[in-house]
Amino acid sequence: MAAEKDLQKKVIEEFSGMAAVKKYTKEALSGLWESEEKLIKRYFKKGSSVIDIGCGTGRTTIPLFRMGYKVTGLDITPKFIEIAKRIAGSKRLKIKYVAGDAAALKFKEGSFENAMFSFNGWTQIPMENIRLKALAEIYRVLKPRGCFIFTTHIRSWKGFTKLWLKQFAKIYILKPVGFHIEEIDFGDVFFSRDPTAEYSSKQFIHIPNVSHIRRLLEKTGFSVVLMAKRSEIAPGDSTLASGNCMFYVCIKPE
Numbered sequence: 534m535a536a537e538k539d540l541q542k543k544v545i546e547e548f549s550g551m552a553a554v555k556k557y558t559k560e561a562l563s564g565l566w567e568s569e570e571k572l573i574k575r576y577f578k579k580g581s582s583v584i585d586i587g588c589g590t591g592r593t594t595i596p597l598f599r600m601g602y603k604v605t606g607l608d609i610t611p612k613f614i615e616i617a618k619r620i621a622g623s624k625r626l627k628i629k630y631v632a633g634d635a636a637a638l639k640f641k642e643g644s645f646e647n648a649m650f651s652f653n654g655w656t657q658i659p660m661e662n663i664r665l666k667a668l669a670e671i672y673r674v675l676k677p678r679g680c681f682i683f684t685t686h687i688r689s690w691k692g693f694t695k696l697w698l699k700q701f702a703k704i705y706i707l708k709p710v711g712f713h714i715e716e717i718d719f720g721d722v723f724f725s726r727d728p729t730a731e732y733s734s735k736q737f738i739h740i741p742n743v744s745h746i747r748r749l750l751e752k753t754g755f756s757v758v759l760m761a762k763r764s765e766i767a768p769g770d771s772t773l774a775s776g777n778c779m780f781y782v783c784i785k786p787e
């Protein structure tokens with residue numbers, strides 16, 4: 534418990550730091566990825582309600598609002614909510630933003646018709662049982678037939694074999710004999726946001742096995758109606774930041 538709380542604190546601290554604040558303030562008005570826009574238009578009914586979890590500074594919240602959705606942006610990093618509110622205010626957009634944790638949502642059951650957790654944000658929750666708790670919370674706050682869209686990186690990406698072999702040794706050989714190993718679950722990665730910047734910082738992300746994610750979603754109660762790589766939805770998108778990540782579209786059954 535202490536390890537995951539510590540790591541979550543570090544995740545929030547990094548997002549509140551200079552490197553991330555600079556990046557996400559710049560990205561706030563960059564708009565939806567083409568893949569996101571296509572899926573939103575296909576699965577979120579016009580004018581319906583959306584909880585945009587891990588909304589950051591509003592990159593997805595602003596376009597959702599402009600498309601006519603009743604959107605609430607929620608993020609665990611108070612600094613991002615502060616920036617999101619400031620940006621929305623400067624554009625005279627009356628968007629509702631709240632600080633909060635996906636794993637402990639302060640909304641009643643069935644509050645929203647849709648949910649989003651974009652840009653792999655769900656995988657920045659440390660520890661599998663907490664990620665699972667967040668899925669259960671998202672399921673709870675959705676109405677029956679509600680739709681949840683999110684993305685993750687993909688463990689089987691080419692070029693990662695060395696990383697996973699090293700991690701296997703760390704978690705299953707060194708950790709049991711008492712070495713201090715930062716990674717909690719197999720697939721945990723710490724990356725440098727901008728190695729060239731003097732204020733560069735290490736951030737956490739979990740890179741999952743995508744079939745395992747499907748099992749977690751089904752365990753939560755969701756029906757997985759689509760799992761598709763970003764390139765399969767919008768070929769041009771896969772060259773952007775986040776690469777050819779996996780989209781999941783899930784429905785809460787009636």
Ligand SMILES: C[S@@+](CC[C@H](N)C(=O)[O-])C[C@H]1O[C@@H](n2cnc3c(N)ncnc32)[C@H](O)[C@@H]1O
Pocket residue numbers: 548557560586587588589590591592593607608609610613633634635636650651652653654655657658
């Ligand atoms: C990669 S950023 C994406 C931000 C925004 N969605 C975008 O696309 O620019 C991931 C976001 O998830 C948020 N986040 C991480 N864990 C969270 C949690 N448990 N509950 C809510 N937000 C969380 C982070 O604070 C961060 O803003």
